[in-house]
Amino acid sequence: MDRPAVLAMADRVASPHAAVAIMGDGSLWTHQAEWTxxxxxxxxxxxxxxxxxxxxGTYREPGRRYEDDLAESAFSDVAEHRIPFHRMWTPRSVLGYLRSTSFARPDLFADHAGFEGxxxxxxxxxxRDGVLHEDGVFTVLLARRPGAAR
Incomplete structure (x- = not known):
């Protein structure tokens, strides 16, 4: 997405005290557990x-960090919140998740059933005991216009 354009549009349509939230925890593609x-x-x-x-297409790393885009926007007052988490998956839930991703959706595979096996x-x-463990950090960037009441 064109981040500067989205932030400019948000500046036009959002109330004066609105905040922009950018959040996420990556994906199984980016986590570094042994099984992932x-x-x-x-x-x-x-x-x-x-x-x-x-x-x-294929994934391209963004050329800039979200923080840099926010710093150059009307929402330049940024607070970062990092929330550690522990997630447990079953093999079945991982397979279901993979089917919903753009990096491992079924139509990409010549033999999807073979891959899933x-x-x-x-x-x-x-x-371990039927459970896969994942430790990560959920990051929330809350951005406001400078001087906006919290």
Whole structure:
């Protein structure tokens, strides 16, 4: 998305004391648990090294940080909140999640059933008592116009 254009539009339509929130915790593609790294490698063995994104392309790292875009916008008063979390997955829930992503959706695979069989075996190998653990940080950037009441 064109971040500066979105922030300019938000400046035009938002109330004077509005805040912009940008938040996220990455994806299984970016987390670095042993099982997520192994799963990423399996996906790449089927689809190639580049991470898929959208319906036809590959993922490109943003050229700038969100904080930099906010600093140059009307919403330049930025507070960052980092919330550690522990998430538990089952192999089945991971497979369901993968089907919903642009980097591992079923139509990308020549043999999706074969991939899912391999992924399930890999996930079961890494699961402890049927559970896969993921530790991460959920980051929230709250941005306001300078001088806006909180």
């Amino acid at each position: 790294v192994a799963l990423q490698s399996l996906i790449q063995s089927h689809l190639g090294a580049e991470r898929r994104a959208g319906t036809t 391999q992924a399930q075996a890999l996930l079961l190998q890494h699961a």
